[in-house]
Amino acid sequence: MFYVDGHGYIDDKRIVLKIFNTIERGKLDKVNGIVVHQTGSSTSKSTFNSYKNKSANGAHFLIDKDGTIYQTASLYRVTWHVGKSQSRCFIARKCEPTEFKSIFHLEQTSSGKGRVSKMEQRKSFPDRYPINIDSIGIEIVGAAPRVEGKPIIYEPVNDKQNASLKWLVKELAKTLAVPLTEVYRHPEIGRKNETEASTAQW
Known part of the structure; x- marks a missing residue:
């Protein structure tokens, strides 16, 4: 279980704080779910550069290819990471x-x-999936190469990333009282490419 300070930052040696206030939106009062994503880019640097934009979408965590976990937003703040949700x-x-x-x-x-x-x-949880206002987002660095004439397929999540993801999801679920049945890959609840995070394991 994590220790979370008054700013919504986790104090744990396995998590590197790299907060981007530019991706934080409103107050996050209650967490009902966790959503796992892939960045679509091949490096954390590329994602961090995009987070500097004031209108950037982003998630609360990013897991790099070497398994490093970065916290990029407060657990007490909404980030735009789900997009359009399914019914x-x-x-x-x-x-x-x-x-x-x-x-x-x-x-x-x-x-x-x-x-x-x-x-x-307009629905209340659990009549709907977790959305931006009540979920934590985890990004995993992983490219989605675009080749003309071929479908976009995200690269596989590697073993180090999956090990970090498994630990992070477990600890977040305990800390925030989120049942593991409310942890989703982005395409399961949103309008996203079916291969995004398809190889993620927790």
Whole structure:
């Protein structure tokens, strides 16, 4: 279990503090989930450079290729890392019939998917997946090479990264009272490439 100070920073020898206030948005009152991502770039330096932008999206942690864990945002602050969310009841096939039919039709168009996300954001947890306002994001450094004419496939998460991820998720879950059933790969709850974090293990 972590010691978290008054600023939302973790005091642990395995975590390097490298905070970017530019990716912190509003107050994070309650954590209901953890979302695992991959950066799409091959180096931590590239991600850190992007975090210097005032309008940058980002996550609370970044795991480098050598397994180093950086805390990049306070646990008490929201970061924009989930994006457009999917419907929890639709994916689980547990919506009321009228809602299921409505979401089914919206899912057929790209603009409709955005409307589904807005509908989900109006719901309370656990009727929806964890979103930006109630989740912690973990980025894993991993490139997603673009080759013309071929699908984008994220590179595999390496053993050092997976070892760090397993430890970090376990400790965060204990510290923040998040059940492991509420830890997700980004594509499971958001509109993302299916290969993102597909090889992540915790």
